[in-house]
Amino acid sequence: MNNQEFVPFLKNNWEEAGFQKPALIQTKVYSPIIEGKNLVGIAPTGSGKTLAYLLPLINQMEAGKASQVLVLTSSQELAMQVVEVARKWLTGSGMKVQALIGGANVKRQQEALKKKPELLIGTPGRVLELITAKKIKAPNIKTLVFDEVDQLIQGQSLQLIQKILKASDNQAQHLYFSATADVVLDELNQLESDLLVVDVSDEDDSQGDVHHFYLETSDRKKVDQLRRLLNLPAFWGMIFFNQLNDMGSAEEKLLFHQLPVASLASDQSKISRKNAIEQFKKHQVLGLLTTDLASRGLDIESLPFVINADVPMSEESYLHRAGRVGRMGESGIVISLVTPQEKSDLTKIAKKLDLKLEPIYLFGGELLTEEPVKQSEPKKKKSKKSKGKRRK
Known part of the structure; x- marks a missing residue:
């Protein structure tokens, strides 16, 4: 050509x-x-x-x-x-x-x-x-x-x-x-x-430097982890869910905390979906919550983060979600939130896709690739009771 x-x-x-x-x-x-x-x-x-x-x-x-x-x-x-x-x-x-x-x-x-x-x-x-x-x-x-x-x-x-x-x-x-x-x-x-x-899958070297991480948590704390991610100074990313009802529930909670998020769902009107994408592209919202609906073809220039709130159901799903970052030579980060039970499912996907998967930690408003050493609080000294004789 x-x-x-x-x-x-x-x-x-x-x-x-x-x-x-x-x-x-x-x-x-x-x-x-x-x-x-x-x-x-x-x-x-x-x-x-x-x-x-x-x-x-x-x-x-x-x-x-x-x-x-x-x-x-x-x-x-x-x-x-x-x-x-x-x-x-x-x-x-x-x-x-x-x-x-x-x-x-x-x-x-x-x-x-x-x-x-x-x-x-x-x-x-x-x-x-x-x-x-x-x-x-x-x-x-x-x-x-x-x-x-x-x-x-x-x-x-x-x-x-x-x-x-x-x-x-x-x-x-x-x-x-x-x-x-x-x-x-x-x-x-x-x-x-x-x-x-x-x-050209094996020959193509146009994909940028993409790092794949997992953040271990519990089901109950996943939305809290999303809240902490959205509060990171440099965060701007797409957040993927497997189910619409889980996405809707998370959106409600994040909006309650006044975090700038929008959702993109199959049951929304064409206008609502268009507005969500436009707001996200203009950085008016920092988190776009969606399902695999948006994992294909949606091209957001220089997107730094993809978050899997749920472990994808297949290798193809992971590949397409992760493909929102690293486009045309850009770098990016993919973080999957996993419970201890889900960790093995994610590991299998990474192995099949030949991806290097590493742990990542949220601590003190930062993302760390090494587990933070948490300082234990100093123990309070117990006040000794007086053993003096009572006065009569």
Whole structure:
């Protein structure tokens, strides 16, 4: 991949962004995408996968030709983030990108489709709804991109994907991307044969220096530990929970202590979720409480901390949560709060992912990597009772 191959507006945007050279995944998939091959792109979180598919596709798009490329994402947040990136790189082209996500006004989206946007980005449910209503002419789509594909082909989402594939042109190009797509390669090969697999996981060195720690505590004291972390001078981080009700309870307690936190949950409105992300990005809140909903694709620049209030349910979950830090060469810290019983679960995950896991301690308003020596309080001397004789 060479930016000299770009059309003028894209070359200009590359220079404006101050990019020196493409990321490894961007280099490896550029030619196969240009050649129209169907492929699976696997690269670590934060290694530039979004631009890996957007740059070659935008470079080939034709102005005025509607719905040439459709990008399907695993969440509304990821869809909006890809839209944001696409808008930036379409600057100067006269071409349009349209978000098609659930939770937003479908009538407005239908009106926007009449303006014939060249690039569509959305979630499977809403996209299928618009295809069924004949508002999107699926046979016109030349390339379908599946971002975070391992999530997209799970459960009910897989049925939606199969229906979208059935409605689209059999000759359309299919691109599948994720940090953990290797875990679903068998399923992808059942969807279609002759897929080119481009896996740079072992070669890619774009991830920064990320340290993985565990902080031993009790279930009852986990929220108190979060309160202490949020009071650290340099703290700004995402805090992950396994269950929505645990997250809601923790948020209530932290807000009671007047700590600047917000939550991001699947049962919130689109506006509430957008506001939470914006407040967090602007440092108006220091802790963003969420579930695995936000562990994929959400790109918060220079984020220093990820906290697992609960031990993730799988290695994939840990990998994607931890991937919010260390993006594009930045450093970061991942701290998992564990009870003595949970410690073995976390150790197994770290071993499978080949991560160095160390203990960390909160003491005196600081994070310490060595166990603090707690000073014992001096014992009070017992006052001796007078053994004098009573006066009569």
